[in-house]
Amino acid sequence: MRTNPERRTALVDAAIEVLAADGARGLTFRSVDVAAGVPHGTASNYFANRDDLLLQAGLRVHDRLxxxxxxxxxxxxxxxxxxxxxxxxxxxxxxxxxxxxxxxxxxxxxxxxxxxxxxxxxxxxxxxxxxxxxxxxxxxxxxxxxxxxxxxxxxxxxxxxxxxxxxxxxxxxxxxx
Missing domain, CATH: 1.10.357.10 (Tetracycline Repressor, domain 2)
Known part of the structure; x- marks a missing residue:
């Protein structure tokens, strides 16, 4: 797993944007990569699986709000x-x-x-x-x-x-x- 904290936060923020726009069913590593403007495969390098990405988005959104x-x-x-x-x-x-x-x-x-x-x-x-x-x-x-x-x-x-x-x-x- 990658550890660049700024990139990780950007990916989680992109996941939040995808959730808002497309719902949980639209949340994929590929959709997060696109929303974050990073190369394909980047999100999968930062999160073990989709559940991990959802969990991180859930924690981050409370910080944002x-x-x-x-x-x-x-x-x-x-x-x-x-x-x-x-x-x-x-x-x-x-x-x-x-x-x-x-x-x-x-x-x-x-x-x-x-x-x-x-x-x-x-x-x-x-x-x-x-x-x-x-x-x-x-x-x-x-x-x-x-x-x-x-x-x-x-x-x-x-x-x-x-x-x-x-x-x-x-x-x-x-x-x-």
Whole structure:
């Protein structure tokens, strides 16, 4: 296996783009090579098999979509929570392919136990951290209900744009705080 970390990251990012565009069935080493603009056979030199590539894409997409630590360095308030959710919306909208790839990976995880275990572990860690920060900052509302409401909002917004009226995220913040 090759170890060039920059090339490996580029290949995983290309896999995320392929997942978003073509779904899990379209994810092949060849499609990743094409999306990354590298010679044929490159991805197979970096990943043991397709399961390994899916797993790496699943871990990487969470890094791409995760918050910037600077975003969390503000005094706690309802306004802070609203601003943080606005940043989340902007980040997911800016990396729509990352979010769509995450949905594809979650569906694929229903058929691949190792991928399901890895994604469940990562999501659980993220959820625990989100709930901890919510409580530590003394933010109002139930962090689990807010997580679920915002997750539903993002699903609608990024998969069926225009279905929800403007201002829904702000309304969610008001209702849950």
């Amino acid at each position: 995760g918050p910037d630590s600077a975003d969390l360095d503000q005094p706690p308030s309802t306004e802070f929570l609203g601003a943080l959710l606005g940043l989340l919306r902007a980040r997911l909208s800016a990396d729509r392919s990352g979010y769509l790839a995450l949905l594809e990976l979650r569906l694929e995880a229903t058929r691949r136990p190792a991928l399901q275990a890895a994604l469940a572990r990562r999501v659980r860690e993220n959820l625990d951290e989100t709930m901890r920060l919510h409580r530590e900052h003394g933010l109002p509302g139930d962090p689990l209900l807010l997580y679920l409401a915002v997750g539903g909002y993002m699903l609608e917004q990024l998969t069926l744009p225009g279905v929800l009226p403007d201002g829904v995220l702000e309304r969610v913040v008001r209702e849950f705080t």
